[in-house]
Amino acid sequence: MMPLRRFAIHRPADLGEAAEMLDHYGDTGTLYAGGTELLLAMRHDLLRYEHLIDIKAVAGLDRVERRDGHLYIGAGATHRTIERSAVCRELLPVMSEMEANVANVRVRATGTLGGNLCFAEPHSDPATLLLALDGTARAQGKSGERMLSMDELLAGAYENSLAQDEVLTGVDVPLPGPSQRNAYLKFQVHERPLLGLALSLELDDGGDIREARCAIGCVSPTPCRSEAAESLLAGPADSVEQRLQEAAAALADEAALTDDREGSAEYKRHLIGVLLHRAARKCLNRDG
Numbered sequence: 055m056m057p058l059r060r061f062a063i064h065r066p067a068d069l070g071e072a073a074e075m076l077d078h079y080g081d082t083g084t085l086y087a088g089g090t091e092l093l094l095a096m097r098h099d100l101l102r103y104e105h106l107i108d109i110k111a112v113a114g115l116d117r118v119e120r121r122d123g124h125l126y127i128g129a130g131a132t133h134r135t136i137e138r139s140a141v142c143r144e145l146l147p148v149m150s151e152m153e154a155n156v157a158n159v160r161v162r163a164t165g166t167l168g169g170n171l172c173f174a175e176p177h178s179d180p181a182t183l184l185l186a187l188d189g190t191a192r193a194q195g196k197s198g199e200r201m202l203s204m205d206e207l208l209a210g211a212y213e214n215s216l217a218q219d220e221v222l223t224g225v226d227v228p229l230p231g232p233s234q235r236n237a238y239l240k241f242q243v244h245e246r247p248l249l250g251l252a253l254s255l256e257l258d259d260g261g262d263i264r265e266a267r268c269a270i271g272c273v274s275p276t277p278c279r280s281e282a283a284e285s286l287l288a289g290p291a292d293s294v295e296q297r298l299q300e301a302a303a304a305l306a307d308e309a310a311l312t313d314d315r316e317g318s319a320e321y322k323r324h325l326i327g328v329l330l331h332r333a334a335r336k337c338l339n340r341d342g
């Protein structure tokens with residue numbers, strides 16, 4: 055690892071000032087939250103910035119709270135804050151459980167949700183879960199606020215679609231009703247997950263599946279859903295269980311799996327099947 059090149063740290067008082075600074079410093083500046091990705095990439099000389107705009111102290115950016123039909127999670131909330139948030143545990147337990155298994159406690163205590171989503175490292179747990187839960191990102195720039203779906207925010211591997219002057223301020227996640235069942239499962243051998251799978255099922259009174267949303271992550275540049283898989287995952291619960299392998303194949307096709315250091319495309323295809331079966335059993339309460 056190389057020593058860090060010299061840079062200046064700026065502490066904006068609020069989001070407006072952060073947006074001004076981003077605009078002012080252009081390509082020579084970037085936002086800095088927990089620094090768990092940014093400083094590492096700078097130490098390896100993969101990224102070079104002269105100006106880091108530290109948004110950790112911007113008031114309210116780390117809030118986790120209930121807001122009209124949503125759970126709002128501030129971009130500055132650390133993984134640990136989200137994991138331990140009583141309101142998140144109560145309203146969206148799948149999010150707390152996912153966060154409790156991100157990285158190690160040292161990274162969770164420093165790394166933020168905003169940094170995770172904006173760095174757009176393909177092995178992100180929150181990105182996959184938030185895609186399945188239909189989370190909406192809030193971005194604030196000099197000219198105001200705009201909302202982006204997770205698909206819109208995540209533009210590619212290590213690429214987000216924020217404008218030069220925009221800060222991700224938080225994510226709105228629709229609150230699950232009593233008929234919604236959610237699961238997030240991952241498979242991991244090394245430091246980061248090899249596969250993440252999120253399943254969200256809307257059940258009817260008889261326990262059959264009215265609607266399904268399913269996302270897989272880590273095996274493609276950005277997490278993805280498959281329309282074909284989701285239609286196979288809706289219908290009478292018993293027949294959906296018969297179609298799980300077909301749905302897993304549709305997800306694998308959508309991800310356009312490749313062979314790489316983490317395993318062959320065939321191995322990843324197999325894992326998608328295993329995790330989908332487990333997630334479906336969990337959502338349908340088949341594990342007792």
Ligand SMILES: Cc1cc2nc3c(=O)[nH]c(=O)nc-3n(C[C@H](O)[C@H](O)[C@H](O)COP(=O)(O)OP(=O)(O)OC[C@H]3O[C@@H](n4cnc5c(N)ncnc54)[C@H](O)[C@@H]3O)c2cc1C
Binds near residue numbers: 089165171173222223
């Ligand atoms: C050892 C290790 C293990 C890990 N394991 C996992 C894992 O199992 N699962 C997983 O999902 N992740 C994992 N991660 C990734 C981890 O979640 C991220 O490193 C962390 O969340 C990044 O947040 P940060 O605040 O440190 O971001 P920073 O490093 O501060 O910033 C990252 C990037 O995001 C930009 N940025 C930050 N905040 C904002 C914002 N509000 N608006 C716009 N841009 C912003 C910065 O400019 C920078 O480009 C791991 C990381 C490490 C180092």
